Amino acid sequence: MKFFTMMICSAAALTFSLSSCKKDNNGDNPDETQADRWVTVSGALMQDEPGDGDGGTMIYSLSAADAKNPNISVNVFDNGMHVKSSRTARLQASADGNSIYNIQYTGDDGGNFNKYLVKGGKNFTIDGAEVQTKDYVTTSPRWVKAAEGIGVAVNVAAVTSVYEGTSPNFVFKHRRGTASILSLDLNNPKILTTTNFPLAMSAEDEAAGYNIGRLDAPVINKAGNKVFIGAQVSKVNPARFTIAANGTPTFTADNATRTGSKTLVLDYPSLTNPKIITSTQAVGNTNGYRSTMLYVGTDGNVYQASHGEGVGKGGSKILRISATTNDYDNSYVLNLDQALSVSDSYIETWRYVGDGIGYVIYSLVNSAGTRTGGYIARVDLNAKTATKVSIPGEATLSFNQYQNIAVNGDDVMIVVTPIGQDGNIYIFNRKTGAMTVGAKLINKAGNRYIGVY
Numbered sequence: 001m002k003f004f005t006m007m008i009c010s011a012a013a014l015t016f017s018l019s020s021c022k023k024d025n026n027g028d029n030p031d032e033t034q035a036d037r038w039v040t041v042s043g044a045l046m047q048d049e050p051g052d053g054d055g056g057t058m059i060y061s062l063s064a065a066d067a068k069n070p071n072i073s074v075n076v077f078d079n080g081m082h083v084k085s086s087r088t089a090r091l092q093a094s095a096d097g098n099s100i101y102n103i104q105y106t107g108d109d110g111g112n113f114n115k116y117l118v119k120g121g122k123n124f125t126i127d128g129a130e131v132q133t134k135d136y137v138t139t140s141p142r143w144v145k146a147a148e149g150i151g152v153a154v155n156v157a158a159v160t161s162v163y164e165g166t167s168p169n170f171v172f173k174h175r176r177g178t179a180s181i182l183s184l185d186l187n188n189p190k191i192l193t194t195t196n197f198p199l200a201m202s203a204e205d206e207a208a209g210y211n212i213g214r215l216d217a218p219v220i221n222k223a224g225n226k227v228f229i230g231a232q233v234s235k236v237n238p239a240r241f242t243i244a245a246n247g248t249p250t251f252t253a254d255n256a257t258r259t260g261s262k263t264l265v266l267d268y269p270s271l272t273n274p275k276i277i278t279s280t281q282a283v284g285n286t287n288g289y290r291s292t293m294l295y296v297g298t299d300g301n302v303y304q305a306s307h308g309e310g311v312g313k314g315g316s317k318i319l320r321i322s323a324t325t326n327d328y329d330n331s332y333v334l335n336l337d338q339a340l341s342v343s344d345s346y347i348e349t350w351r352y353v354g355d356g357i358g359y360v361i362y363s364l365v366n367s368a369g370t371r372t373g374g375y376i377a378r379v380d381l382n383a384k385t386a387t388k389v390s391i392p393g394e395a396t397l398s399f400n401q402y403q404n405i406a407v408n409g410d411d412v413m414i415v416v417t418p419i420g421q422d423g424n425i426y427i428f429n430r431k432t433g434a435m436t437v438g439a440k441l442i443n444k445a446g447n448r449y450i451g452v453y
Contacts, residue, residue, distance in 0.1 A: 043058045
């Protein structure tokens, strides 16, 4: 049975809706609108502090038509299903909305992958085998749907400084971790390919103390022969260290100095020939936070958001990786600060929605280095422009846990709720930019809505 909060569909409507939701859509085709497809909203439960989102994740589905209806109310926390995960689930979805995917993050079942079939309301049924990935990418992998039907999970472990000499005359050599990566068949759940290797940077970067400490947000290119993975870069000062009681040095963090934004590139599907490419247009990290940062554009190039670069040093940028060279196109950059006439923007997440248009969720970094507010902008990647859209209470919103923006034809859907307060699904027309208010989202103290699929 198909459930909606505070309403019951007629038998005729139910039959029509279920049959419509069975349609196949094998790609993210924004021109194909499914009026009666499932739309799933997700909410994160408070654990210790309001908005921390670490108490687990709830999901609830409704039809696309109801998602756009402001007279419909949804309460994912009272009426939804608890997704398997000891902390915030990292959810992904098929393009047609019929399947939800999750790899459990941390805990006894960390690393377990499940595929859920969306049945309406709180009804989600596991489809296929539960796949254990922890032996390859640990119990806390980071992952996204890298292409329709394919997931890529990643992890960086055992980041260690290598040095020569004896105390107190240590000589820093480099700092590296080990990258572990696997690909998943999302349609028929199983592991496809695994790999691991030392995550080395260029000799110049390593000598300066840089290392990659986290990978995330993979995407497979249009040709299907490369996978690009965002990176978080850290730095130590090779000349400064403290010496522990056992005589080993700990090199001092030095993140005030930055190198160009990085992306790890591998051959696909073999996951071989790792290469790190470097942007000359940005220095921000590109790994994201529980959300996708890279998208294949209509033109075949890959567009990637980079985070802000530090207080007073510039905000977020959208970069381009060439479909021809599989390297950064350093002639291209969309500078969000310049496009919006703001200072120190920080992209929390974004979504490419077709024809060179994207929707960006961002905050602003204040003088103390704290991200404040929650804002939405429509960006034109071809014109390199951005237009802010106004939403209620934006100066006090927080999107730092946000995971997914949904696209259905010309409808771009974003859930907007203050922590512990009610909100709505907002719908933006991807061609005109027009905004309408959709279903009401009922919240509970300390909780937040974090995505729509």
